[in-house]
Amino acid sequence: VKVEIVTIGDELLLGFTVDTNAAHIARELGEIGVSIPWRSSVGDNAQAVAEAVRNGLDRTGAVITTGGLGPTSDDLTKPAIAELFGREMYHEESVADAIRARWAGLRRSGKIPESNFTQALIPRGAEIFANDHGTAPGLWLEDERGRWVAMLPGVPREMREMLANALLPRLIARTGAGEEGAVIRSRTIRATGIPESTLFNRLGPLATNVEGLAPAYLPGIEGVDVRLTSQGRTALEADSILDRAATAIRNALGSYAYGEDNDDLAAKVLDLCRSRRFKLSVAESCTGGLLGARLTAIPGSSDVFIGGVIAYDNAVKRSVLGVPQPLIEQYGAVSGEVASAMARGIVDTLGGDLGVAVTGVAGPGGGTREKPVGLVWIAAHGAVNECRELRLFGDRAEVRQRAAQAALDMVRRGLG
């Protein structure tokens, strides 16, 4: 089963909005075995909308559009597609009622702008998808030959809800997809602390073929993701082959692999601490709170994470963490000695079982020949005792994110 996507809106074509809707729809459809052979984006232009939808119907007979359903005069999707299908537009009172109810619910003052009621104009014969998060309803329009267009809103939250609640169930019923049909399914193995080329070499023959699947390599700031995708198999077959392939990749990567799919390294670290009843704290210089933010982004982190000190100024390293001034003078704030003293200092100050410290030169300024931008020291004290020098690349934001990730990984490896 194939469907085309047409995303509509001047902001998309001007490049001010990145088309995340198209990617979201593709992933969701893939889960039920529907593939997207073609995608178009056009502006708020009735002729272009009609042409893009017509091309899609000619190629695949099935098109999903996003955008152009709102109350302003820019929103041309409905009339353009109604004309393509030779349907007139009529005023649908149930939609007008929903608009009035929503307006009342938002407790807005004054009269509803008349323009809002253009949203109640719909093509004859269209079915309506309710919009729980906005006023523009979605529409399903089908011709006598079974060719169809599903029109979804452009606002991501509204589109996602409508896709999940109305369109996907309809497509599953229509295509017989789901448990029994063929699906597109993927699995990602997440690795960190290893460059992409080294990882590739380490995989050997698996690098290009594992259980007949061709891995895709996605290097990012937190590490390298290896993604496996199965197409044309049932969900059961796909899960089974992905399990075997993922195990093979994980075995080859050894301790560099820390998780799968959306696994977060901070959550892994919290789990490892939780299972040992360890309490964790942080002392941050160049990351400035990023490491704490990574850990506290995870719901339930409060049973493991005590807190920390952002020791940006050296005075804070001394006064709160108790780093001896002579140590800072002799080795500099960016040194293994100071990183270790910070890690010890945070455990002494806050208690707990394990302290992690980061100090480095994030750039763009502040680098010297001996201590260039990207030089970072990380240290752990307590349940893990270690100190490491890192030479990180990238801009300020990247150096900081890589440093936080490496500090988390030091704890994972130490406890793993």
Next chain:
Amino acid sequence: VKVEIVTIGDELLLGFTVDTNAAHIARELGEIGVSIPWRSSVGDNAQAVAEAVRNGLDRTGAVITTGGLGPTSDDLTKPAIAELFGREMYHEESVADAIRARWAGLRRSGKIPESNFTQALIPRGAEIFANDHGTAPGLWLEDERGRWVAMLPGVPREMREMLANALLPRLIARTGAGEEGAVIRSRTIRATGIPESTLFNRLGPLATNVEGLAPAYLPGIEGVDVRLTSQGRTALEADSILDRAATAIRNALGSYAYGEDNDDLAAKVLDLCRSRRFKLSVAESCTGGLLGARLTAIPGSSDVFIGGVIAYDNAVKRSVLGVPQPLIEQYGAVSGEVASAMARGIVDTLGGDLGVAVTGVAGPGGGTREKPVGLVWIAAHGAVNECRELRLFGDRAEVRQRAAQAALDMVRRGLG
């Protein structure tokens, strides 16, 4: 001048990669007055590539492609387009030399995989764009009627360099664009602390027409951006009308407007402190380091930002910040009393002129009827003295980000 974009790759259509290249190219072309009326994405499929490019040439005579230039057998862009133009492929020795040089430069061991040399096969008559960050060269192919295709790599860094260094200068020369020609230019006014509907009402007639421009409203976690776009004017005219329109919007928004374009509220706060020689510190509970991370993300923050304490556990609020235990017992950790004591405590502990504190219920757990998820207290002590209750919506990440933004805004308004 109009150009179409065709982005190529299975990962795009599967939704695993979001198409940021298309948005980047659109913005860059907009700057020289070239508009994109249509954009297509197709998979690694020679027939679809040829059809998408042919459609684009029929509509506008000018197409930019990204992707499908690499060494693997998936990469079909060149042969598909060569066939469309009726050109044969030949081995270009200068490209092969560049591949060998790059391989040597990377100090890779072993022989170059033969597949790499498919990148040296190019269509007869094509011009080559050098690739400074990879081995796949870009190509420019033009027919006798002046219709052209520019083929760029899909790797964002390689694409961006080649666009900036090779393609944009060529398009400027070709279209006479640049200083004298018509450009697409935009200006964003950033507002925070005001809901989109209230902002809209506050703008009155300017909401839909300011100096003949129609503002776009982009609500986000940090606030609402109001974007103005000028098309069809010279750079000089566009800047002048955008200046006037932005001034009108800013005047209407008053203190809700904190900056323009990519301005960051944290940078504004640092600037305000810097000009008064104030030193700033933070005490964070529910934001867990996010506020410190926002401030230290800005280069040069170290002359203003001293550091902070992540007081996640109440024991840290007591021991390091000196928040009295009876206060926590009587009012709860999420209260104005505790927020104020945290702000006072961080100034007492670290010194400096101004302390900012955040405590709240980020969710998803931990909410009660009296203190639901989204309840956050922020406080400032020292150069600004204030304490505010916030009722924030969204998931855990959103509540935390909104809380950090509101805390920064409290300082901005207090010092502004």
